[in-house]
Each structure stands twice: as structure tokens, then as C-alpha cells.
Amino acid sequence: MSKPKRGPVLTGAHYLDGDHACAEGAIAAGCRFIAGYPITPSTEVAERLAERFPKIGGTFIQMEDELASIAAVLGAAWGGARAMTVTSGPGFSLMMENIGLGVMTETPCVVVNVQRGGPSTGLPTLTGQQDMMQARWGSHGDYEIIALSPSSPQECFDLTVTCFNLSEKYRVPVMFMMDECVGHMTEKVVIPEADTIDVWPRRWYRGPKDKYQPYLPDKDGVPPMVRAGDDHRFHITGLTHDERGYPIITAECQHLCVSRLVDKIRNNADDLMIVKEEQVKGADVVVVAYGISARVATKAITDARKQGIKVGFLRLITVWPFPEKRIRELAGDVKCLVMPELNMGQMYREMERAAGGKCKTLLVPHCGGWVHDPNDILKAILEGAK
Amino acid sequence: MKYWRKPLDAERKRAPHGNVHVIFERCKGCGFCIAYCPRQVLEVSDEFNRKGYHPPVVAHPEQCVNCRLCEALCPEFAIWNTLDEQEVEATK
Amino acid sequence: MQEFELRASDFGLVLMNPNQLIVGRGTAEHHPMEDFLRMDRMPHIWCSTCGLGTCLTAFIAAVEESTIPREDIVVVSGIGCTGRAAGYLKFDSFHTTHGRAIPYATGLKVANPRLKVCLISGDGDLVSIGGNHLIHAARRNMDMTVICVNNFNYAMTGGQAAPSTPQGAFATTTPYGAFERPFNIPFLVDSCGATYVARWTALHVRQLTISIKEAMLHRGFSFIEVISPCPTVYARRNRLGSGLDLMKFYHDHSITKNFASTRECDIKFQQDIIVGKFVQKDEPTYLDAMDAQMKKTLGAKFVPYVGPMDPGADSGRTKSDART
Numbered sequence A: 001m002s003k004p005k006r007g008p009v010l011t012g013a014h015y016l017d018g019d020h021a022c023a024e025g026a027i028a029a030g031c032r033f034i035a036g037y038p039i040t041p042s043t044e045v046a047e048r049l050a051e052r053f054p055k056i057g058g059t060f061i062q063m064e065d066e067l068a069s070i071a072a073v074l075g076a077a078w079g080g081a082r083a084m085t086v087t088s089g090p091g092f093s094l095m096m097e098n099i100g101l102g103v104m105t106e107t108p109c110v111v112v113n114v115q116r117g118g119p120s121t122g123l124p125t126l127t128g129q130q131d132m133m134q135a136r137w138g139s140h141g142d143y144e145i146i147a148l149s150p151s152s153p154q155e156c157f158d159l160t161v162t163c164f165n166l167s168e169k170y171r172v173p174v175m176f177m178m179d180e181c182v183g184h185m186t187e188k189v190v191i192p193e194a195d196t197i198d199v200w201p202r203r204w205y206r207g208p209k210d211k212y213q214p215y216l217p218d219k220d221g222v223p224p225m226v227r228a229g230d231d232h233r234f235h236i237t238g239l240t241h242d243e244r245g246y247p248i249i250t251a252e253c254q255h256l257c258v259s260r261l262v263d264k265i266r267n268n269a270d271d272l273m274i275v276k277e278e279q280v281k282g283a284d285v286v287v288v289a290y291g292i293s294a295r296v297a298t299k300a301i302t303d304a305r306k307q308g309i310k311v312g313f314l315r316l317i318t319v320w321p322f323p324e325k326r327i328r329e330l331a332g333d334v335k336c337l338v339m340p341e342l343n344m345g346q347m348y349r350e351m352e353r354a355a356g357g358k359c360k361t362l363l364v365p366h367c368g369g370w371v372h373d374p375n376d377i378l379k380a381i382l383e384g385a386k
Numbered sequence B: 001m002k003y004w005r006k007p008l009d010a011e012r013k014r015a016p017h018g019n020v021h022v023i024f025e026r027c028k029g030c031g032f033c034i035a036y037c038p039r040q041v042l043e044v045s046d047e048f049n050r051k052g053y054h055p056p057v058v059a060h061p062e063q064c065v066n067c068r069l070c071e072a073l074c075p076e077f078a079i080w081n082t083l084d085e086q087e088v089e090a091t092k
Numbered sequence C: 001m002q003e004f005e006l007r008a009s010d011f012g013l014v015l016m017n018p019n020q021l022i023v024g025r026g027t028a029e030h031h032p033m034e035d036f037l038r039m040d041r042m043p044h045i046w047c048s049t050c051g052l053g054t055c056l057t058a059f060i061a062a063v064e065e066s067t068i069p070r071e072d073i074v075v076v077s078g079i080g081c082t083g084r085a086a087g088y089l090k091f092d093s094f095h096t097t098h099g100r101a102i103p104y105a106t107g108l109k110v111a112n113p114r115l116k117v118c119l120i121s122g123d124g125d126l127v128s129i130g131g132n133h134l135i136h137a138a139r140r141n142m143d144m145t146v147i148c149v150n151n152f153n154y155a156m157t158g159g160q161a162a163p164s165t166p167q168g169a170f171a172t173t174t175p176y177g178a179f180e181r182p183f184n185i186p187f188l189v190d191s192c193g194a195t196y197v198a199r200w201t202a203l204h205v206r207q208l209t210i211s212i213k214e215a216m217l218h219r220g221f222s223f224i225e226v227i228s229p230c231p232t233v234y235a236r237r238n239r240l241g242s243g244l245d246l247m248k249f250y251h252d253h254s255i256t257k258n259f260a261s262t263r264e265c266d267i268k269f270q271q272d273i274i275v276g277k278f279v280q281k282d283e284p285t286y287l288d289a290m291d292a293q294m295k296k297t298l299g300a301k302f303v304p305y306v307g308p309m310d311p312g313a314d315s316g317r318t319k320s321d322a323r324t
Helices: A018-028 A043-056 A066-078 A089-104 A132-137 A153-170 A180-184 A251-266 A291-306 A324-333 A347-355 A374-385 B032-036 B069-073 B085-091 C002-011 C032-036 C052-066 C082-088 C101-111 C123-129 C131-140 C185-191 C205-217 C231-237 C243-253 C286-301
Strands: A012-017 A033-036 A059-062 A083-087 A109-117 A123-127 A146-148 A173-179 A186-191 A235-237 A275-278 A285-289 A311-316 A318-320 A336-340 A360-364 B018-022 B042-044 B056-058 B079-083 C073-077 C092-095 C116-122 C144-150 C196-201 C221-227 C254-256 C273-280
Touching: A012 A018, A012 A153, A018 A043, A018 A109, A018 A153, A018 A173, A018 A180, A018 A186, A033 A043, A033 A066, A033 C101, A043 A059, A043 A083, A043 A180, A043 C286, A059 C101, A066 A083, A066 A089, A066 A109, A066 C101, A066 C131, A083 A089, A089 A109, A089 A132, A089 A173, A109 A153, A109 A180, A123 A180, A132 A146, A132 A173, A132 A318, A146 A153, A153 A173, A153 A180, A153 A186, A173 A180, A173 A291, A180 A291, A235 C082, A285 A291, A285 A374, A291 A311, A291 A336, A291 A374, A311 A324, A324 A336, A324 A347, A336 A347, A336 A374, A347 A360, A360 A374, B018 B056, B032 B042, B032 B069, B032 C243, B069 B079, B069 C052, B069 C205, C032 C052, C052 C082, C052 C116, C052 C144, C052 C205, C073 C082, C073 C101, C082 C092, C082 C116, C092 C101, C101 C116, C101 C123, C101 C131, C101 C144, C101 C286, C116 C123, C123 C131, C123 C144, C123 C185, C131 C144, C131 C185, C131 C221, C144 C205, C185 C196, C185 C221, C185 C273, C196 C205, C205 C221, C205 C273, C231 C243, C243 C254
Parallel strands: A033 A059, A033 A083, A083 A109, A109 A173, A146 A173, A235 C092, A285 A311, A285 A336, A336 A360, C073 C092, C073 C116, C116 C144, C144 C221, C196 C221, C254 C273
Antiparallel strands: A012 A186, A109 A123, A146 A318, A275 A311, B018 B079, B042 B056, C196 C273
16 A cells, blocks of 8 residues: 655755745745745755645745746736745845736735845845835735744744735735844754644635626725636736726725725724734733844743743734833833834834833844844843833 | 728628617717728717717718728727618518 | 739739628628627727727627637737727727736736737837836747737827837937837847738738738737828828828838748838738747646646636635625
């Protein structure tokens, strides 16, 4: 008797780096189309999928640049594929215009950004968290986006699946904001049985074909989707459009179009908010962190607790939309919120805004290239506890 | 027919006859159909349509051979031909 | 009009079987192309005597004559006057960003190989901002049909110079005359590996229809340049008259040379335009080459692309319903 054929999902315990775990997460999420362009430190994701896909019925295409990669991903998504692209800072910048097209045309896809130090070519091989605001505001115009940030290779796997799920549910490109440290950190990654992995379907339209309107939303503000080539004769455009997808260049239509794009995320923010809290209740100081900085912060938190300081920890997994409701609640209960991040203050400003002056807020900045010295974070915690 | 070479079998073949249909209000008056009709079926109308253009009028309907060049050239989908009903009958 | 007499047969205007010409018969009340157009969006934005509408009639006629199932055809456009073409054609149609129509179409084709992907876009969109994508799609022999409507300038934005603007022509950004060398577009795509290359003008409706049909039935990267009049900006700024005058110019100055060397197909300001079908050859497409290489290297381990998700079937990969 021959062994049962192994499915695409590599169930079991593995020793994987974050990039490879992300690639496996994409496979587990049902992604079978990747378009990418080589860029350090994200290339390993594309390399792994280029190797894995031909054995599991996926297709990888190395495009001529990042502009092409994201455009191909959007096209593939409308072709009916679950699609992803992978890049880092400079490539992320090049993708921005078409991320806006993805938002405007409500195209589900995942954009992985393994962040490195910038600006410009910056630190290709060293870490950073400097694209956080770019993920939110990088494309021109007004919109809401979803972004997640992992702190470990295991999360690189798990959250890649979540990214796909959220992108399908809310029909928006989801940014997966890794960083070089997490991407190149090798750890144990447990991949569950395929049938226990929660993968959400695309919101397929099932009504009569000639009645399909691409932007007629369901109750939660998100419209169902079709696949090109199935005789719906739909039109989509990056121009401001009505529910038929036809361009309407008026202020009234702009209001309807953009406010729905924004509201479908804002009104469902609670549903897609993932944060991990630890000893927050009764804390004097709460450290708010994400990505690799969250891991470094745990050392500082442990040290502070040894000194008898009541420190809580709030780890952001959903970074966009920002969990401002939770931060606002916390700000009323604590003396200080401390945020270490590998930039000169990006998410910190959001935290400060959400705190609304109800408590002290401290930034532990770092220009990138290496992670924080935990003692710097500890100093901020001690300062905040005063 | 002054600009056209005469086919060798012109005596034996009977040219089909077509009807020209113009959507007056859809026309943007480019004049392609009038200029390139091989049988000079069309002429510029004296009237303006609502857009302010002079659409073509079918001045010599009997000349139309249903070649459908006007239909192919019209950028506004405002003119087309149909084979004359009597012709259809005759070929049955 | 003397030349008209001499060259009339070039245009295939005579001796055409009306039963084979253009789309199925209309009725006295119904224009036969309305079935292929989003009539709720008419009139289109294109100016009087612009050639773009004529390009659409040729496209529709080619679709009808090709007998490719209509639901398989998708139309992708970039930005610009020609970029609006996708919005008027009643197919699954995509109006994308400036220059990115080709990679968008690449994604559609690779993710859903059943699709017949057609692009209609302008010279600025495809050759300037999208130039990199154009040469790479040609290099890959990506199975798609690209119709590049060349009006020698950026018309939507008011007539700026494009990489197709002939030397000496005036545009808003070349107020003293263009001096950069323009692209010879058929030569560009030919040299990059396109396996079907043709050029016609908007006046050559019949030849253009045949070329589009051939291109759609061709396996591989097919490219058709259509020289089209831009009356409002290009012709006006260069004092060339109306679009009809330009059509007459094309009539008098286009020289059909099928399988001419694309190297010789330069367009100079208001000089003869070489038109024709220049290249038609069979070579493995991107998808063919990928499958062949994977089979060669992986043998029985190769699992061909599973195709896109099927809305009609439960994929078995799903556990929860998104519509909660």
C-alpha cells in the first residue's frame, strides 16, 4: 500500500525562518498565485514559493518590477485566484499606486512587506519598522487599510492565513508588515492539520449574472465579488464609481464611494482587531509594541517587574486600523503608555492621539539597523512609572 | 461609382441593396461615412442635432449596396445597414 | 481625390461579402454593435472625428468573427483617452492605472489561463509609462492581444508630447517642436519577441478587423498598432485639420507592406506610413514554456496550476463562512 499523498499544507513541526513560514502560510491559506520581484530581505518568501508551487499546483511569476508585481496580483485576484506579492521598502514604495487601485476596486490580496531600514536603499539587510505609516497612507487619496504585524515565525505562518481571510472578508488589500528580524529569525513553527486551518471563502456573488453590480454592498458594507470570464460583463475602474462600477466624476459620487471604502473598515474595526494583552489590569505602565520590538520589550518588562513595577503589555497584531478604542480605555487607567518602535515615532503618534492626553505617553525611538537595547525600554518604563 | 474599378463579372452579378439607418441624435458629425461611402449614398444634413452636429442624411438610398463600410467607420455607432427586405425575399 | 481612385482597393472597400462583414445583422431599430457596448454609458467621451470609436467597431467585429466565446474575453485598459475603451465594451472589463494594463492582464491570464485577454490602450500608456511591461510581455510571449492606439500624443491631458510624437511635431510640452527620436513601436515589440505584429490606421477598418481577429486567435503576444486621428489636440496644434482630414491623409499616405521589416517602419511627421501585418510566427507562450520546463525538470512531481477558485464549487479549503 502506498503512502497517502501529502497535501499542499506541510502539517507538522518545522524549523523555519519567518519568510519561509509566511510562504507556508500563504499555501495554507489557499494562495496559488504569487507575483514578485527580488528584494532583500523578502526574497526568501518568493523563492520558497517558486520552489513549492510547481509541486502543488500554484503559479509563481517573477515580474519585471514591483509595479508589475502588484498589478499582476490585482489582475490575478479578479481572475479568481487568491493572490499575494512580497516586497520590502523600496518595492513597497513602487507598489503604492496600485495598492490604491486595489483599495478602490476592492480587490482582495495580500502585500507582504519585510521591512528594512530606510529611507531610500537604506539598510537592505538590516531591520526597521519605518514603513508603518506608509502602509496606512502610502497611496494617495483617502482610504482605510488593514495591516497586521507578526512577532515570530509562528505568527508569520498564522497571520498570513489571517491576512488572506481578512482581505477576502473585507475585500481590501491587506498589508503584512513583517520586519527583517522576524523574517530571518529561525524558530519552531508548527503547521496544523490542513482541515483545522480556518480559511475563509471569497464573498462570491450568487445572484443572476445580468443583475450583478460590482459595488452593491452587503449589509456590512462589503460587496460580493465575481471572477472574470464568467459572463457577468462587469466593469471595474480606478475612477470614482457608482455601484455599477461606472465612473461618475462628481462630488456626490465621490462621497458615497470613498465613505463606504472607509466605513467598511472603520465600522468593522472591532471585528478585525487582534491585540494580545498581558497583565494590563491594574498596571501603572503599559508597553505597547508590535513586530520585533514587542519581543525585545518582553525583556524590559520582565526586568521592570523584578523591580516591583506593575507593567502591562499590549501587543498589536492588527496595527491598522489602529486599536484606538482599547488605547483610549487604557489611557484612563494607567500612568503611562510606552511604545518602542524601530522608527522615530510612527505608531507612537497614533497611540498619543488615541490616549488623548489622559496619560503620559513615551516613545522609545530607534532608527533601525538593529533592535532596541532592552535597557532603553526599561528606562522609559521606569520614567513612566514615576 | 466614378472612383471604383469595374469588376469583371459586374454584368453577371447583381449588387445587393441595403437600407441605411442613422440615429440622428447619436451622431457627432465626423463625416467619415459621407466621405468614404463608395456609392455616395449620404450627404450632410442641413439640420443640427441636439449636440450641434450635422448628421448624414440618406440622399440616395437606391445606391446602397449594403457594404456596411459606414457602419464600420462610424465612431459613434450611429449608422448601420440592413439588407433590403425585398432582397432577402428574392434570395430565398 | 485622385489618389483615392488609385488606392481604393487597398482598403478592401469593394468586393466584400456583406454577410462576412462586421457583426451580425442589425434590424431597422437596432444597431448590431449595441449588444457589445455599454449603451447606458453612451455617448462616449471621445471627440468628434476621433478614431477611437472606429477602433471599437473593428474590435467588436473581430470578436464576432473570431467566434471566441464572449464570456472568455476580458478587456483591460490603462489610462488616457484610449484607456476609456474598456469602460464602453460590454465584456468583463478593467480600467486600471496608468501604464499597468499589461501586468494587470498578465495576472488575469496567468491566474485564469482560460481567459482571452485583450488590451486596448494608448501609445503613452503602453510605450512610455508602461514601456517596461510592454517589452517584458513581448519577451515572455505572454498570451494576450495588445491593441495600441497611437495618436502621437497624450490627448486626455491636453496634448503633451509622447514617445511616439514625430520629430518636428508640436505638442504642449514641445512648444518649439519635438526633437526627441520617437519609438518605432512595431520594431520595438518585434525586437522584444512579439509573435504577431501589425500596424493599420483607423481608416483600415477591414484590415484592422482581420488583424484583431488573427491576433485574438494567435497563441502568444500579439500586438497591433492603430494610427488614429486626434483632432482636438494633435491635429489642431499641428494645423492638420480635422480627424477627417487625417483620415484622408492616412488614405493617401499609407503604404501596405505585409511582412515588411519592422526596422523600416519609422513614422516621420506627415510622411508615408507603412502599414500591414509585419510578423506572425509560432513560438511557445509563457504558459507553454513554463509547463514544458517544469515537466522536464520535475517529471511526475509537477502539478500543473490548479486554476482559479471556482465560485460554483465548495473548494473544500474553507471552514467558516465569511458572511457572518
